[in-house]
Amino acid sequence: MSTLKGACIIGQSGGPTSVINASAYGVIDAALKDPNITRVFGAEHGIKGVLNDRLFDMGEEDPKELELLKYTPSSALGSCRYKIADPDKDDTDYKRILEIFKKYDVRYFFYNGGNDSMDTCNKISKYMQKVGYECRVMGVPKTIDNDLFGTDHCPGFASAAKYIATSCMEVYKDARVYDTGLVAVVEIMGRHAGWLTAASALATYKGAGPDLIYLPEVDFDMDKFLADVDRVYAANKNCMVAVSEGVHYADGSFVSEAKTSATDGFGHAQLGGLAAMLANVVKERTGAKVRGIELSLLQRCGAHLASKRDIEESYMSGAEAVKNAVAGMTDKMVGFECTRDGGVYTCKPKLLNLTDVANTEKKVPLEWINADHNGIEQGFIDYALPLIQGEPDLPKEDSLPRFARLKKVLAK
Amino acid sequence: MSTLKGACIIGQSGGPTSVINASAYGVIDAALKDPNITRVFGAEHGIKGVLNDRLFDMGEEDPKELELLKYTPSSALGSCRYKIADPDKDDTDYKRILEIFKKYDVRYFFYNGGNDSMDTCNKISKYMQKVGYECRVMGVPKTIDNDLFGTDHCPGFASAAKYIATSCMEVYKDARVYDTGLVAVVEIMGRHAGWLTAASALATYKGAGPDLIYLPEVDFDMDKFLADVDRVYAANKNCMVAVSEGVHYADGSFVSEAKTSATDGFGHAQLGGLAAMLANVVKERTGAKVRGIELSLLQRCGAHLASKRDIEESYMSGAEAVKNAVAGMTDKMVGFECTRDGGVYTCKPKLLNLTDVANTEKKVPLEWINADHNGIEQGFIDYALPLIQGEPDLPKEDSLPRFARLKKVLAK
Numbered sequence: 001m002s003t004l005k006g007a008c009i010i011g012q013s014g015g016p017t018s019v020i021n022a023s024a025y026g027v028i029d030a031a032l033k034d035p036n037i038t039r040v041f042g043a044e045h046g047i048k049g050v051l052n053d054r055l056f057d058m059g060e061e062d063p064k065e066l067e068l069l070k071y072t073p074s075s076a077l078g079s080c081r082y083k084i085a086d087p088d089k090d091d092t093d094y095k096r097i098l099e100i101f102k103k104y105d106v107r108y109f110f111y112n113g114g115n116d117s118m119d120t121c122n123k124i125s126k127y128m129q130k131v132g133y134e135c136r137v138m139g140v141p142k143t144i145d146n147d148l149f150g151t152d153h154c155p156g157f158a159s160a161a162k163y164i165a166t167s168c169m170e171v172y173k174d175a176r177v178y179d180t181g182l183v184a185v186v187e188i189m190g191r192h193a194g195w196l197t198a199a200s201a202l203a204t205y206k207g208a209g210p211d212l213i214y215l216p217e218v219d220f221d222m223d224k225f226l227a228d229v230d231r232v233y234a235a236n237k238n239c240m241v242a243v244s245e246g247v248h249y250a251d252g253s254f255v256s257e258a259k260t261s262a263t264d265g266f267g268h269a270q271l272g273g274l275a276a277m278l279a280n281v282v283k284e285r286t287g288a289k290v291r292g293i294e295l296s297l298l299q300r301c302g303a304h305l306a307s308k309r310d311i312e313e314s315y316m317s318g319a320e321a322v323k324n325a326v327a328g329m330t331d332k333m334v335g336f337e338c339t340r341d342g343g344v345y346t347c348k349p350k351l352l353n354l355t356d357v358a359n360t361e362k363k364v365p366l367e368w369i370n371a372d373h374n375g376i377e378q379g380f381i382d383y384a385l386p387l388i389q390g391e392p393d394l395p396k397e398d399s400l401p402r403f404a405r406l407k408k409v410l411a412k
Numbered sequence: 413m414s415t416l417k418g419a420c421i422i423g424q425s426g427g428p429t430s431v432i433n434a435s436a437y438g439v440i441d442a443a444l445k446d447p448n449i450t451r452v453f454g455a456e457h458g459i460k461g462v463l464n465d466r467l468f469d470m471g472e473e474d475p476k477e478l479e480l481l482k483y484t485p486s487s488a489l490g491s492c493r494y495k496i497a498d499p500d501k502d503d504t505d506y507k508r509i510l511e512i513f514k515k516y517d518v519r520y521f522f523y524n525g526g527n528d529s530m531d532t533c534n535k536i537s538k539y540m541q542k543v544g545y546e547c548r549v550m551g552v553p554k555t556i557d558n559d560l561f562g563t564d565h566c567p568g569f570a571s572a573a574k575y576i577a578t579s580c581m582e583v584y585k586d587a588r589v590y591d592t593g594l595v596a597v598v599e600i601m602g603r604h605a606g607w608l609t610a611a612s613a614l615a616t617y618k619g620a621g622p623d624l625i626y627l628p629e630v631d632f633d634m635d636k637f638l639a640d641v642d643r644v645y646a647a648n649k650n651c652m653v654a655v656s657e658g659v660h661y662a663d664g665s666f667v668s669e670a671k672t673s674a675t676d677g678f679g680h681a682q683l684g685g686l687a688a689m690l691a692n693v694v695k696e697r698t699g700a701k702v703r704g705i706e707l708s709l710l711q712r713c714g715a716h717l718a719s720k721r722d723i724e725e726s727y728m729s730g731a732e733a734v735k736n737a738v739a740g741m742t743d744k745m746v747g748f749e750c751t752r753d754g755g756v757y758t759c760k761p762k763l764l765n766l767t768d769v770a771n772t773e774k775k776v777p778l779e780w781i782n783a784d785h786n787g788i789e790q791g792f793i794d795y796a797l798p799l800i801q802g803e804p805d806l807p808k809e810d811s812l813p814r815f816a817r818l819k820k821v822l823a824k
Contacts, residue, residue: 016589045591074585081590162811166716169813173486174713177428178493179457184709206812276685293708297596301586304578304717307811389811399574399719399801400618401581 002328004134005036006107009050010058010318011043012075012142013082013113013120017156018163018303019314020112020142021076021404025069026318027110027140028058036326037108041411045078046113047120050100051093060409068404070311071394073303076406079113084120087127094127101128101135104411108136108325112318114143114154115359118333122354125331138321139333139354142314144300146195149360150352151335155317156300158310158387161199163302164188164295165388168203168210171293172240180289181237183229183282187275187294191246192216194364196299199384200242201376211239216246217363218373220255225278226285228374233288245274304401308390313347320349333357338386345386414740416546417448418519421462422470422730423455424487424554425494425525425532429568430575430715431726432524432554433488433816437481438730439522439552440470448738449520453823457490458525459532462512463505472821480816482723483806485715488818491525496532499539506539513540513547516823520548520737524730526555526566527771530745534766537743550733551745551766554726556712558607561772562764563747567729568712570722570799573611575714576600576707577800580615580622583705584652592701593649595641595694599687599706603658604628606776608711611796612654613788623651628658629775630785632667637690638697640786645700657686716813720802725759732761745769750798757798 010027012020024042031040040058043049056077058066069076087094100106109128111121118139125137141148146157168186175184188197194215203209211232214220232239247255256274275292283290317334324332332351339346368380395402422439424432436454443452454468455461468489470478481488499506512518521540523533530551537549553560558569580598587596600609606627615621623644626632644651659667668686687704695702729746736744744763751758780792807814 016586048591072585073582075589078591079589081592165812167710167714169815170485170713170715171709173484173815174428174709177487177491179460179490180493202812206809208815273688276688291709293710294706295710296705297583297586297703298579298705298707298710301582302579303582385810391808391811396803397618398797399803400577400614403581403585403620 003036004107004136005038006105007039007041008037008108008110009041009043009055009106010077010110010112011046011049012077012079013046013111013117014079014143015114015300016074016079017142017144017300018073018159018306019156019310021069021072022311022314023112023140023142023155023318024076025066026315027112027322028066030319030322032059034322034326038105041104042077046080046082047084048080048082049078051096053100055104055411056408057411061406065404065406068395068402070315071303071392071401072403073301076404083116084123087123094124097124098128098131098133101133107134110138110140110321112140112142114141114145115148115361118148118354119358122358125354136325136330138325138330139357140318140321141333141335144196145190145193147193147361147363149357149362152338152347153336153387155310155314157195159302159306160196160299161202161384162307162388163299163305164196164199165202166305167295168200168242169206169208172203172208175240175291176238181233182291183233183239183241183279183288184291184293185241185243185275185279185282186210187243187245187292189295189299190216190244192361192363194244197242197244198364198368198376198380201380202384202388205381209240210242211236212241212374213376214241214243214247214374215364215369216244216248217366218369219250220247222281226282229282230286233286241278243274243278304394306392307388308392309387311392316349324351340382340386415448416519416548417450418517419451419453420449420520420522421453421455421467421518422489422522422524423458423461424489424491425458425523425529426491426555427526427712428486428491429554429556429712430485430571430718431568431722433481433484434723434726435524435552435554435567435730436488437478438727439524439734440478442731442734444471446734446738450517453516454489458492458494459496460492460494461490463508465512467516467823468820469823473818477816477818480807480814482727483715483804483813484815485713488816495528496535499535506536509536510540510543510545513545519546522550522552522733524552524554526553526557527560527773530560530766531770534770537766548737548742550737550742551769552730552733553745553747556608557602557605559605559773559775561769561774564750564759565748565799567722567726569607571715571718572608572711573614573796574719574800575711575717576608576611577614578717579707580612580654581618581620584615584620587652587703588650593645594703595645595651595653595691595700596703596705597653597655597687597691597694598622599655599657599704601707601711602628602656604773604775606656609654609656610776610780610788610792613792614796614800617793621652622654624653624786625788626653626655626659626786627776627781628656628660629778630781631662632659634693638694641694642698645698655686655690716806718804719800720804721799723804728761736763752794752798
């Protein structure tokens with residue numbers, strides 16, 4: 001492989017996670033140390049920062065503050081939900097990106113995001129190849145949704161899963177404190193894939209979690225749901241339900257659909273309010289006391305409950321992207337290959353073709369959903385439990401989080 | 413003071429907290445060790461357990477499991493919201509309580525709860541005095557609402573405050589990740605007192621918290637609120653709001669009132685849905701992207717973010733109740749007397765008359781609310797910051813909480 005010298009850009013895109021900054025730090029830290037990489041730029045708000053010529057010079061940052069990115073939730077560089085055009089139809093953005101790459105002699109491009117971001121990354125990679133501009137492009141995955149193709153799991157999933165499992169255990173305790181009974185409905189993120197909702201089963205595995213769990217991988221039936229709740233409530237005088245925001249009827253319409261009509265930049269319906277809606281339906285039907293709880297943004301920014309393993313793997317995926325790019329690889333995403341034989345967990349990086357990853361969603365296998373479609377099988381527990389392990393040594397100040405404070409000096 | 417030998421009962425009442433079990437453990441641990449206390453009973457679901465003759469023999473529990481109560485949220489013995497009658501009007505319950513006290517030779521009664529529970533505790537104390545049954549009655553406070561009279565603060569407040577401040581810091585980071593702007597409205601518990609909502613100001617103090625904070629101590633004005641949001645949003649393209657569930661208009665009606673008509677056992681309106689409602693009002697008026705987040709039960713059961721100091725003080729209040737009762741005191745609640753001179757925090761127990769505590773609410777002093785009624789002054793920060801200090805060494809299993817597992821053997 002030929003040596004390639006030049007600057008690099010790291011951009012962050014899509015919904016943030018507790019550990020996306022750990023991945024970015026993996027890129028930044030490895031890139032700053034690599035003699036082939038002349039400058040390290042952080043793009044403000046992902047690809048928009050490239051288009052707008054808003055690049056931060058990461059070499060200007062205090063290394064100690066940069067390291068705190070490992071424990072700082074959300075996207076420190078700023079994120080975007082920007083749908084880049086098909087280059088065959090409109091190459092305006094690509095020409096502008098090429099112009100900026102040339103201006104700063106950018107020869108390495110790292111894009112840190114989920115499905116849609118890998119699509120952006122893939123399109124830029126293919127465009128640069130087409131126009132013959134030598135630039136190595138690597139995707140650095142993140143998504144709490146855990147729905148990226150070809151990798152054992154995605155950085156960010158485990159920390160959100162740990163937040164969800166821990167919170168469900170606590171709510172379980174709280175929601176059965178009275179002898180008057182309660183039906184608690186917890187709404188969890190995940191439009192099309194139920195990985196996060198399934199994570200609530202880790203609480204059940206520990207004896208303090210949802211009695212009923214509904215994933216978007218299978219159709220939702222309101223009558224069946226109400227009968228399930230009735231049965232559990234009659235037996236226990238309490239019932240805890242975990243439900244994915246993306247549960248849908250057999251015709252494909254979201255159960256929450258009537259509640260909101262807003263959509264995000266990619267045309268996805270913005271969901272929410274499902275927990276309150278289902279709780280009300282239960283109340284009307286059964287007269288039980290109900291409580292709808294939406295974990296909302298809390299589940300994706302709960303860095304105080306991050307998995308240490310997730311932080312380490314997130315850093316690793318960023319650093320591996322740099323290492324492989326410098327070694328000559330391009331057009332890839334850094335995935336994970338894991339083993340769990342005999343309860344021993346191993347994880348090593350593997351490179352996936354961006355083309356294969358872009359826009360392909362990985363769902364929870366049906367064999368991990370119970371036959372009744374209201375619970376999770378042990379296979380998922382064995383899969384997920386190793387991922388949430390380890391407590392990071394969180395930096396605190398006055399017993400509150402000490403997040404990274406970046407200077408964000410614009411590159412000249 | 414005369415020596416009094418006999419059994420004791422500990423009961424828990426009202427909404428649970430992250431650390432109410434630490435207080436109960438303080439009572440149980442001290443009582444089990446005290447030679448004057450012959451047996452230690454835990455009442456199932458507070459005073460209802462006495463009325464129903466459902467008492468657990470705490471001497472049958474594994475001491476190691478009992479100690480885990482320090483880190484186990486919710487009321488381990490079960491709680492209740494039972495409004496005991498005025499004994500002059502209906503003394504049925506009191507006669508039954510006396511009957512049970514005599515049956516088990518109960519000479520010490522400890523009641524662990526908030527305002528309403530101290531009222532129950534007070535009425536039982538006065539009744540026993542009236543009928544001449546020698547029984548020492550002590551209130552052990554808990555309430556995340558922090559609204560008990562005569563004490564510097566209440567066990568449970570600090571851990572909820574720490575949860576709220578930490579979560580607000582994380583949401584702050586998450587809610588400003590895009591360049592498209594967002595108005596995030598966080599709804600926090602507190603019907604009549606704004607202590608918990610004020611705790612969100614600890615996040616602002618750390619540079620990552622709400623821009624606007626609304627407490628129920630002052631009247632809410634929708635036009636003023638919308639103007640406040642407009643101003644902050646215009647300046648920052650982002651706005652984070654913290655609002656108490658109990659904010660009300662000048663006529664006293666709750667802002668959230670139209671949303672629900674349910675009431676709990678004490679006739680309090682059950683509030684909720686305010687965050688979503690205010691977010692929608694902002695959206696309609698400004699067109700901004702909005703997100704309503706209700707911290708719901710999470711804020712009162714988030715033991716994983718408990719303040720170590722709160723756990724220690726909660727335990728202390730329980731143990732002090734036993735110590736003082738055995739020494740001859742009765743008809744009191746264990747409060748705290750604290751100093752913060754020169755940044756050095758001290759806390760010692762002080763005994764308050766149950767009559768003074770029962771049904772008296774302590775609100776946030778107006779001098780800690782800013783002149784514009786949309787923010788919190790430094791005085792509150794100085795008050796609250798010492799309370800949230802310290803990280804407990806949380807027992808975990810597979811990186812998830814390991815809660816106490818009680819056998820709950822019914823007393824014969």
